[in-house]
Amino acid sequence: MGLFTELKDSISRATDRLFSDQDPKRIGIYGPPNAGKTTLANRIARDWTGDAIGTESHVPHETRRARRKENVEIERNGKSVTIDIVDTPGVTTKVDYEEFTGEMDEEDAIRRSREATEGVAEAMHWLREDVDGVIYVLDSAEDPITQVNTMLIGIIESRDLPVLIFANKIDLDDASVKRIEDAFPQHKTVPLSAKEGDNMDEVYDNIAQYFG
Amino acid sequence: MPKATNTDDPEGPDGVQIDLISGERMAEMATMEKIRMILDGVHDGNIVILEEGLTPDEESRLIETTMAEINPDGFNGIEIETYPKSEAGDSSLLGRIMGTNDAEAKLTVIGPANQIETLHKDETLISALVSRN
Ligand SMILES: Nc1nc2c(ncn2[C@@H]2O[C@H](COP(=O)(O)OP(=O)(O)O)[C@@H](O)[C@H]2O)c(=O)[nH]1
Ligand SMILES: [Mg+2]
DSSP states (O other): OHHHHHHHHHSOHHHHHHTSTTOOEEEEEEOSTTSSHHHHHHHHHHHHHSSOOSOOOSSTTSOOSOEEEEEEEEEETTEEEEEEEEEOOOOOSBOOTHHHHTTSOHHHHHHHHHHHHHHHHHHHHHHHHTOSEEEEEEETTSOSOOHHHHHHHHHHHHTTOOEEEEEEOTTSTTOOHHHHHHHOTTSOEEEOBTTTTBTHHHHHHHHHHHHO | OOSSOOTTOTTSOSSOOEEEEOHHHHHTSOHHHHHHHHHHHHHTTOEEEESSOOOHHHHHHHHHHHHHHOOTTSOOBEEEEEEEHHHHOTTOHHHHHHTOOOTTOEEEEEEETTTEEEEEEOSSOEEEEEOOO
């Protein structure tokens, strides 16, 4: 009995969690570049943990590596769900190094474009191996039917992962949530503005319901 | 001496090579062999048309491998377009060339990102509009 208590004391909370049924689900935030993935990840992290996860930017490929925020505890209707949020660089089939050359010297541009390609490769790898659910973020002001979106949704479906589609940027005049619902009728679409914080209650209700 | 090339063009042949890969040929290949064949074609500047496309898992590995091969002084990735063959109908150009009609299969067109302006699809024909520098 004494030994058991001693042993138990020496086990860290983190180790405890490793062996519990309630391991946090790892939720990957995917979607095209500039959809608002980092803005959303930051809002979720700030709302529930008090600090941010990464830099939001109009600069393409600002998020070049997957970033993780662990143990984000979301409370809904008296219950709580714990998730790890993985903010990804967004998936693309091409990275043009010229895109980086405008604002920096050549060496930096080469390094950044290499980081960007590694980040996309990493995000694909995470999707095959390491995530338990996906939030797919789209810019509601853009046409959702692109090759990359269709392909990525297909890849996610083939892995049988629970997926929520977030129709972001509903604050914009030419936003159309319906266009997104029509494009992916097989999935639940949640409208929001990650920047303005609009409709976040429904966002958290759905996160708790789908990934809890 | 090569035939049917435009000798005015110092870059070589004026036009684009299209690799048509039948479903039958693909069926015999392992995932990485398929990806290697596609990317080798694309590195050579070719448009690769797969009669029966790739599985989602293969698509995911194709993206990952493409990313690893992008480099600043040349290759900047791929364009990929996929659509169900049933849409094109059994009288499609490719259906006739390939002599097959599998409604489940999805035709997939892949090409080098830096050369392709549009991979355009219509009812019966794929046209790849390739920029000529
Ligand atoms: N109007 C509007 N802009 C947004 C919203 N969410 C993000 N943005 C902007 O979109 C740009 C890209 O955001 P970011 O989160 O970096 O996108 P990411 O590439 O998907 O991570 C930034 O300028 C954000 O301020 C939104 O809900 N509404
Ligand atoms: Mg980002």
